[in-house]
Amino acid sequence: MDNELDIRGLFRILWSGKAWIIGTGVLFAALALVYSYVVKEEWSANAMTDRPLTTQLGSYFAQQQFLRGLDVQDTANVTLPPVQDEAYDELRMQLGSYDTRRDFWLQTDYYRSRTEGNARADGQLLDDLINDITFTAKDDKKTPLDSIRLSAETAADASNLLKQYIAFANARAVAALDANLAGRWASRLQSVKALVSRQESVNKALLQREQDGKTTADEAMQAANFDVDYAQNKAVLAALAIAPKLDQNIQTFRYLRTPVEPVNRDKPRRLFLLILWGVIGGMTGAGIAIGRRISAR
Numbered sequence: 001m002d003n004e005l006d007i008r009g010l011f012r013i014l015w016s017g018k019a020w021i022i023g024t025g026v027l028f029a030a031l032a033l034v035y036s037y038v039v040k041e042e043w044s045a046n047a048m049t050d051r052p053l054t055t056q057l058g059s060y061f062a063q064q065q066f067l068r069g070l071d072v073q074d075t076a077n078v079t080l081p082p083v084q085d086e087a088y089d090e091l092r093m094q095l096g097s098y099d100t101r102r103d104f105w106l107q108t109d110y111y112r113s114r115t116e117g118n119a120r121a122d123g124q125l126l127d128d129l130i131n132d133i134t135f136t137a138k139d140d141k142k143t144p145l146d147s148i149r150l151s152a153e154t155a156a157d158a159s160n161l162l163k164q165y166i167a168f169a170n171a172r173a174v175a176a177l178d179a180n181l182a183g184r185w186a187s188r189l190q191s192v193k194a195l196v197s198r199q200e201s202v203n204k205a206l207l208q209r210e211q212d213g214k215t216t217a218d219e220a221m222q223a224a225n226f227d228v229d230y231a232q233n234k235a236v237l238a239a240l241a242i243a244p245k246l247d248q249n250i251q252t253f254r255y256l257r258t259p260v261e262p263v264n265r266d267k268p269r270r271l272f273l274l275i276l277w278g279v280i281g282g283m284t285g286a287g288i289a290i291g292r293r294i295s296a297r
Helices: 002-016 018-038 054-074 083-095 098-106 119-131 155-211 217-240 270-296
Strands: 043-050 133-136 146-152 254-257
Touching: 002 018, 002 270, 018 270, 043 083, 043 155, 054 083, 054 155, 083 146, 083 155, 098 119, 098 155, 119 133, 146 155, 155 217
Parallel strands: none
Antiparallel strands: 043 146, 043 254, 133 146
16 A cells, blocks of 8 residues: 555656646757757768679770780689679779778868868868768678768768769779789780790791701691790780770779668757657656655655
8 A cells, every 4th residue: 555655646746746847848858959950960871882794894804804814824724703803892992991081081072161270170070071981891691782871961962972982982993903904914015025035036946957957856846836826925915015995984883772862861860859858858857846845845
């Protein structure tokens, strides 16, 4: 009975102090509403990507395949990943790179318009913006596709900046791929030049022996095989003598989810704040009502 009387008494106290409960609940909810309009909004845009199609790699694909064909001739039983995978792996590395995110923000008007001229404040702003870009690599068990997320103060900024960031990372990936292609091309050119030069030296020696009448049967067969190999290597050398065409407009990915303006903002969640702080305010009011009754006794 004591417990029952205590509960009934508690409800009587709360009922008599309902003005405090309702008043503080409304007050806290109103403050939360004001806060939700004053605090900086946060909207997030998302994109999902996968490896590019062959056509999206343009001339890079053909030139890389040409070099790979030469590599296979030199090293048998070597399995190389598809050119598309190689290009996409470079993009994935760029998307998750801290330096790529940092360099991207430094060249945007979005960052520049928010700087204050204070090194410490601007550095903190840059760090916050860097953390606003999140790259999540695919995981066969959880996420089957790579995803990129960018948060900004407006829905339009979030969508546009994410598209710009992916394009920026793609440009850096293309530059790295082109540099690698040019380096491999130059290295292969030098090795084929050296090979052709050695073959020409051997051929001269064989011709000299033939003129001197000292050619053996094995050397005659070697000379016949030489003609075929030499012709092939000369053709390869002629092809390599033409510098590779480095195309800056290739795309190292394809969208499976194109960035669009988000419909719902991440922060502030206005309805959630109103309910949460309304409840907290009501509980605070209940505490005040109980405290006033106790002190009145």
